[in-house]
Amino acid sequence: MIRMEKRLQLFLLSFTLSLLVSSPPGAAAVQLDPNYYANICPNLENLVRGAVVKMMSQTPVAAPATLRLFFHDCFVMGCDASIMIMSSDGSDEWHNPADFSLKAEGFETVLAAKAAVDGDLQCTNKVSCADILALATRDVVSLSGGPTWPVELGRYDGKVSLGSDVVLPSPDFNLDQLNGMFGSFGLTQTDMIALSGGHTIGASSCMFFYNRLYPGDPTVSPGFLLQLQQSCPNPLLDPNAFAFLDAATPLQFDNAYFRNLQQGMGLLNSDQVLFNDPRSQGTVNLFASNQSAFFSAFVDAMTRLGRLGTKTAVDGEIRRDCRFVN
Template identity: 65%
Template structure:
């Protein structure tokens, strides 16, 4: 409860911002004549956020996934309802870090500081760009982001359904299939766990009981609780070490290690572990497909003036 109150106070204290546009098919040059410096402004802002906190990059990337995977890529994850009935107050979203929200809100403020861009760029598009820049500035691929999303107006706690760290391959495939994504997309997106950490409650049940976990790794994790552990052995760098760790039984979450223990997905893990370029290409393609989920237009969305509240 104390963490929940802190996050609420944190978001409310960040200050107000602003957003209209014409419905259009997603395309990389959507803002070419609307806000021509958009990408450089967002990247500069993300760079500053990452300099302030090492949690900014993984938190922003995770925020993008939690947004798109629930109601589509409409920044509804950022809405704060006065009655407390919103996505980020669902238990499955309580692990989202304030640094992700801060990174997007700071980027929105930077964009709106340009009179030509003010109130013309959606929070959903800024979130998509910030997620890409978090990856690139951490050493990952620099890929084109399709733009032209509108923001949603509705966010409810009950709408949140997300994969859990205990999921097996069938459960993971079932969830990602519901988003129109393939097993390869799922394995590539799981590589986002090359950044960041997880708290003890997400992996402690496996320590000393899961035969798929390397014994030396298990012994190391015993000293992490209470507390957290990193999701791979290079937690601040976007690389393919996540997959190499899975080969050695060093996947932190059960859902991570399942990608290697299950023969149906092991080949893809092996490929990414051996070829970082292949992982980067597939990750960029999967992020692009994820970014198309549930996209809103002017007919059913808006461009929020403040990412935290519907207009």
């Protein structure tokens, strides 16, 4: 009898310990779910979308800036809105040169959506900035003519943002380097090509492709080269000079980006290499000829991107102000 009691005590102790180790109070396993806020903040999707529609009506930069913000957030410390944290000593991610060119309109779109969400008393301080960024990103894509999809939710916001943690792909990368970096996050070459299709909207400063213009990179089509040389005579004299990443339809989320690549009209080396390298050319050709195939691969890849490094109540929080840790 005593032995039985002892065994029961031991069992209960180890059970309690295992609970403490695997799920401290308040923690939930990271099981993202599109319906995560169904009871917590039922009107969430409408609130975010309303704010995004308003921002997009005010500036065409809101859409590309938000999409790029999400990518840069997820690749560094996971999708935890750590990219939005501003520290007074300048040690945050945003101050890293790879992030410094992120446009203010992306941050402003998320802050406007957060204000709209918090304005609903049922939702105040209950929705993470990371989830609002993920929803706003889906919305800018679909409102620009791209696909829509159910966004998985339930991320917590990170509490750490360090410029020294920032590692992002370079516009000069070749296919192996692109595959190496995306592969390190469990993303396939097809995911990487579909996500690069995000360059169907937005612009790039001349400094990121200037090395392709003088002397002219032979893989740039001659007409496009001339056009770019006119737009970018000297980035040192004009740091604001830029060109659209998709010269054909820069505001429209479509598959024109891939048709551009077939014509030697990819802006960055990392864009054009996707067509030039025979190992990825087939996928570029597929996406160029079949927009639905691109959209469906983009949705799959965005969903996988959105799962990177998700935080729980253990290592995260619901930030009251997306710019500062609580």
